[in-house]
Amino acid sequence: MKKILDMISTLKKDNKTIIEYINSFKQIPKTYELFQNNPDFEKLKDDKKNIDE
Amino acid sequence: MSLLDDLKNRSYQKKGKAFINSLTGKNETEVKQMYLDNKDMQSNEIVLSHLFFNYTFLICMLPLEFQKTMINSNLSMFNYGSPEAKKSLVSDWLKDNKFFMNSKNLNLDTEEYESYICMYFNQPNDVAKLFMDDLYKVIEILSSHDMKRTEDIINSIKDELTERQWDFILKVNPIFIKYANQDIQNKYSDSEEYSKYISGEAREKYIKNQLEKVSSDISLMKDMPIDIQKEFIISSPYMINYIDEDLLTELLKYDIELLKYVNISSFKNTEVIYNVLENVVNNDINEIINVFVDKCLLNAKGKLFRYDKNSNNISYQTTKRLVRIIQNLSIDNIISLINIDVNYAVTYVVPLYNENIDRSGKESIALEANSRCLNLFKAYYGEQIYAKYYKIINKIYNEYISNIEKYDWAKDYDSIMDLFKVIFNKNIVLKNSPEKLSVFVGISLFYKGKENNNTQSASIKLLNELLSNAYNKKISLENEMYDIMSLEIFDNRLSFINQDLLTDISKYNYINMSTLLYIVKNEEYRSLFVDYYSILSKIGGENKETLLTAIENFTYYKDILKDIKDKELSNDECNNLIRLLVSSGNYLNVKTKDELSAYDINLLKRLLSDWTNNNDEVIRKNLICNYLFNKPYNEKGDTLWLELSTVKNYCDICDIDVINDLNILTDAELKLLNVIKLLFSVNDSELLIAFLDSIVNSKIEINIVSVMNLFNKLKKYKIDIINNQIVSLDDIENLYESSTDAVTKEDMEGVTIYKFNNQDFKVLSSFSNDGVHYDFKYISEITKNCYGYNKLVKTGSVRLSSFENDTIIKFNKDRKTNNKMKPDFIITKKITPDIITLCKNNNLSVIDIVEGII
Structure with a gap:
């Protein structure tokens, strides 16, 4: 039990999956085309570079 | 006979005759009360025989065995018997194969007749005694009520059945041939109608074909045999929420285990659950506990009061239909349930009548309830304790009858029927004196309805003493009994749960307290549940939602929790375990450590296979949201009782700029929320x-905990998220002061009217004027008159819910009091004199959306 509870504490702080989800979204070629005029997408602007690459 | 016996006999006869004489001239209510108050007469044969033949309305209150014996010799009196006596008598007739002969003299309606036939479910061996048309009729009725259990019966008696009996059984439905021996199967194997049900290659091919057909067209499902329907749901569980209610009812009646796939909150208000419950009432107690308690379908309520008389929602309403279901249970079965949760007793002993019957009719039914309560009490505690308490019980009913209109349990928030939570609590009764209990009941009855603080405080003091003795600890409640939904929250076996949380949760009526008590009263389950709950609490915090989720889902995880108890798990297995336990229903049925090791891979495989088998956009959104975020996209993908907010709800209420300003998410979390909003804003x-x-x-x-953490933060701050997006009257006034072009202001009979030019903004408005449902949308989207609010107050419970395709807000859904949402303005398209009067009387302003809004 202790191992599981400790692991949960670690998992809570670990953003790796969240960053991977964001990167996965950016790597979809269709994403840019679909949302380029959406103001919400503009809020991810800093990362647009990655998509273009 | 000795002289002493002779004297005793004479005295017995004399007392009996005197009692009989004393009944002369008394009305029905008085006769019933006199009978219930004279315990000695309840075993006096002379009195009982006299009552049986002269007071037919009293037959249902006479001792069970006496009723049975007398009715058996006088079948015309059958309908006057108590349900318990009639069922017991019919059970005997089924054993002796006399039911069909006797039933001809009973003048039964179809519903009652079939309910007696359904008693064969509990007496399967007696089915094998039937022949020809009787057998056909029984199997036909049984299979129409519960196909699965009919199959179980046939399976259990298959070796006793003759070839001739099989002919009649198969005439009802060819599906039963799968249970017949080889000779019978050979006899029918040439016919395609039968061969598809015989195990082997033909059967496998048949199932495969049928599943392919239904996958391509779900509407074909309703014409398929029930076992094929079940196979389909097992292969595509999420589809269970897309079939019609009749089909769902039949499937759940066929196999209640399919319930774990159902978005139960969508069906709490429908026939589906009632039908399942009504179907199970006559089953054996294990099945009743499985459905009522383990699956949380009919937990005892903490209050009888109807919060919403128009609602049939079974999660927090004690509807009359639910009461009838409970009252149809046998005494043995209700006792098993009371041992789990005392509150089941309260529902069993209330008088059940329609509003439109007259006072004497209500009195009569209340006295029958009084008798039912006494019988239950005697069976529960035994004769000795019964003798000390029966007058206390009669006192409660007498008080109820004296105030029958005012004390109607469905309307009276503090119903005196709540006193039975104390009377049937074994800890309280066995660890306190009858005198103390009698004083408590007396004071509670006296204080009821009176604003006398002395008697109220005396009642609370006595309750604390009763509870402290009952649970061997100091209990200092400040509230009266009526405010404590379950007195069993003081059970020391619940000590692993924060006491404040338990007390808070017991203020709600809808919680699954019976299921929680069932778990903690079983030592093994309790130990597993403690582990399970601590894992969920660590992830979601120790709060009501975590506790309720744990209670609802424990049944699906107890096997895996048991298998891994005290075993060393690898990091991957730990991660898989966390991912499994936070999901609901244990779809992949993981029961062992080995299965746990492959959980992540199997989950992905399952997602891909479900994805391939379905091309509906919303179903696919649900599949992927559940996989990635452990959250459904919309309510169709949700399987929990408690309406947890969906991904769509959060997309609807979350404005990225507002979340950013509130500073509640990390940069990465905010970006992910943005990604989610974009990803699900299109159907692609x-x-x-x-x-x-x-x-x-x-x-x-995949780290599901970190993603859940994001949604937990949104849940925690949802009120702030909403309040930071809506416009209040102060905001409008500020806008008016800074720009009269944007907003105009006028006075109409002392009421302030605001009108806007080219302005659109979000407001919090009433959705259905019931004090519970609120809307949150742009003013240009409002189509009808409604109240507007400056803010969502933080003192109440707030849940996001779905209506059609919109997200709405439920506020303080289950509280009787403490609703502090007061309107600040009215939003209208047309100002009328009535609206102006309403605003004047309630000090409200008006937002006029007739013109100018774009």
């Missing part, structure tokens, strides 16, 4: 599968 499966493909190709180890 190609995009979703590309996203999934990208994730799978990255071979990332």
Whole structure:
């Protein structure tokens, strides 16, 4: 039990999956085309570079 | 006979005759009360025989065995018997194969007749005694009520059945041939109608074909045999929420285990659950506990009061239909339930009548309830304790009858029927004196309805003493009994749960307290549940939602929790365990450590297979949201009782700028929320599968806890998120002061009217004027008159819910009091004199959306 509870504490702080989800979204070629005029997408602007690459 | 016996006999006869004489001239209510108050007469044969023949209305209150004996010799009196006596008598007739002969003299209606036939479910061996048309009729009725159990019966008696009996059984439904021996199967194997049900290659081919057909067209499902329907749901569980209610009812009656796939909150107000419950009432107690308690379908309520008389929602309403279901249980079965949760007793002993019957009719029914309560009490505690308490019980009913209109349990928030929570609590009764209990009941009855603080405080003091003795600890409640939904929250076996949380949760009526008590009263379950609850609490915090989720889902995880108890788990297994336990229903039925090791891979395989088998955009959104975020996209993908907010709800209420300003998410979390909003704003499966493909190709180890943490933060701050987006009257006034072009202001009979030019903004408005449902949308989207509010107050419970395709807000859903949402303005398209009067009387302003809004 202790191992599981400790692991949960670690998992809570670990953003790796969240960053991977964001990167996965950016790597979809269709994403840019679909949302380029959406103001919400503009809020991810800093990362647009990655998509273009 | 000795002289002493002779004297005793004479005295017995004399007392009996005197009692009989004393009944002369008394009305029905008085006769019933006199009978219930004279315990000695309840075993006096002379009195009982006299009552049986002269007071037919009293037959249902006479001792069970006496009723049975007398009715058996006088079948015309059958309908006057108590339900318990009639059922017991019929059970005997089924054993002796006399039911069909006797039933001809009973003048039964179809419903009652079939309910007696259904008693064969509990007496399967007696089915084998039937022949020809009787057998056909029984199997036909049984299979129409519960196909699965009919199959179980046939399976259990298959070796006793003759070839001739099989002919009649198969005439009802060829599906039963799968239970017949080889000779019978050979006899029918040439016919295609039968061969598809015989195990082997033909059967497998048949199932495969049928599943393919239904996958391509769900509407074909309703014409398929029930076992094929079940196979289909097992292969595509999420589809259970897309079939019609009749089909769902039949499927759940066929196999209640399919319930775990159902979005139960969508059906709490429908016939589906009632039908399942009504179907199970005559089953054996294990099945009743499985459905009522283990599956949480009919937990005892903490209050009888109807919060919403128009609602049939079974999660927090004690509807009359639910009461009838409970009252149809046998005494043995209700006792088993009371041992789990005392509150079941309260529902069993209330008088059940329609509003439109006259006072004497209500009195009569209340006295029958009084008798039912006494019988239950005697069976529960035994004769000795019964003798000390029966007058206390009669006192409660007498008080109820004296105030029958005012004390109606469905309307009276503090019903005196709540006193039975104390009377049937074994800890209280066995660890306190009858005198103390009698004083408590007396004071509670006296204080009821009177604003006398002295008697109220005396009642609370006595309750504390009763409870402290009952649970061997100091209990200092400040509230009276009526405010404590379950007195069993003081049970020391619940000590692992925060006491404040338990007390708070016991203020609600809808909670699954019976299920929680069932778990903690079983030592093994309790130990597993403690582990399970601590894992969920660590992830979601120790709060009501975590506790309720744990209670609802424990049944599906107890096997795996048991298997891994005290075993060393690898990091991957720990991660899989966490991912499994936070999901609901244990779809992949993981029961062992080995199965746990492969959980992540099997989950992905399952997602891909479900994805391939379905091309509906919303179903696919649900599949992917559940996989990635452990959250459904919309309510169709949700399987929990408690309406947890969906991904769509959060997309609807979350404005990225507002969340950013509130500073509640990390930068990465905010970006992910933005990604989610974009990803699900379009119906594009190609995009979703590309996203999934990208994730799978990255071979990332999914950390469901961190994603859930994001949604937990949104849940925690949802009131702030909403309040920071809505416009209040102060905001409008500020706008008016800074720009009269944007907003105009006028006075109409002392009421302030605001009108806008080219302005659109979000407001919090009433959705259905019931004090519970609120809307949150742009003013240009409002189509009808409604109240507006400056803010959502933080003192009440707030849940996001779905109505049609919109997200609405439920506020303080289950509280009787403490609703502090007061309107600040009215939003209208047309100002009328009535609106102006309403505003004047309630000090409200008006937002006029007739013109100018774009």
